[in-house]
Amino acid sequence: MTRLDSVIRRLTAQRDLLDWAAREVSAQGLVLELGLGNGRTYDHLRARLPGREIYVFERSPAAHPDCIPPEGYLIVGDIFETLPLFTERFGVGSAALIHSDIGTGDEEANRVLAQRLSPLLETLLQPGGMIIADRAFDLPSCTDISSRTGVAEGRYFVYRR
Amino acid sequence: MTRLDSVIRRLTAQRDLLDWAAREVSAQGLVLELGLGNGRTYDHLRARLPGREIYVFERSPAAHPDCIPPEGYLIVGDIFETLPLFTERFGVGSAALIHSDIGTGDEEANRVLAQRLSPLLETLLQPGGMIIADRAFDLPSCTDISSRTGVAEGRYFVYRR
Ligand SMILES: C[S@@+](CC[C@H](N)C(=O)[O-])C[C@H]1O[C@@H](n2cnc3c(N)ncnc32)[C@H](O)[C@@H]1O
């Protein structure tokens, strides 16, 4: 498997899972995108979920100009500062879907990030709400339903509260 | 078509075409990769063409450490300086396959680049040699055989001398 093969596999799994989540997400509740990056997955989410409120969290926005969220929907700052404020503002259990893709190439840092982020995300999730992520999270109140999505094991992770 | 869809489509066309070229390339002659980038297509080429001499041209190497060419096979510098020297060293008509993926997001700059590069590449190509590129080149001595590769029209370009 070359690096070209593996990026295609990763992006395809990501797309398949976003498509799956767009079909499965409940009709009520906010959608959160953690990490705007160049805006690809945000672009995909907003196309699949027209009319839904999608909030995007990003420390240093640098996306393609076409992929910047509308006024008020881009929350700029370190997620460990902005997410608790967001929860205060919209309330515990306000999110129907959270997509997290904020990792880097550093596996150890990614693990620590997921550990720290897990309780913050769990608090925001409504009953039946879903977290989809490119790595495992530690979410005692959720069920790992990755195997029900059709995406190959270990490639992407899905949890439902 | 979202930006996520379109990157998947672009990378898949690139992979399909590199696989095609690896099957079609003649047994003799050098392989040239123009632009190392993060090293993905180089990694793919060397996997599909074991034992072949692959020279990589890159202005500012910044690839993944696993994807750096061996000593002597990475030609660092502006391609408009390094390519003529390379032709002097290995001779006119020494290349069996050239893969070019050195564009940026600036379409006008890409067009100018392809125009300037065309005669340099043509000189290097052996009879029957192939150029595959993410944009059109202007190569009077070559035939555009893109439509014979199975890749969707306009997505990738293939020329045979
Ligand atoms: C892998 S990229 C996201 C790519 C995106 N999903 C796409 O398709 O383009 C990760 C992003 O998360 C952001 N990020 C990482 N850690 C962060 C943090 N603690 N707070 C806010 N943003 C963060 C980075 O700046 C980066 O833009």
Ligand code: NI
């Ligand atoms: Ni654009």
Ligand code: NI
């Ligand atoms: Ni590595």
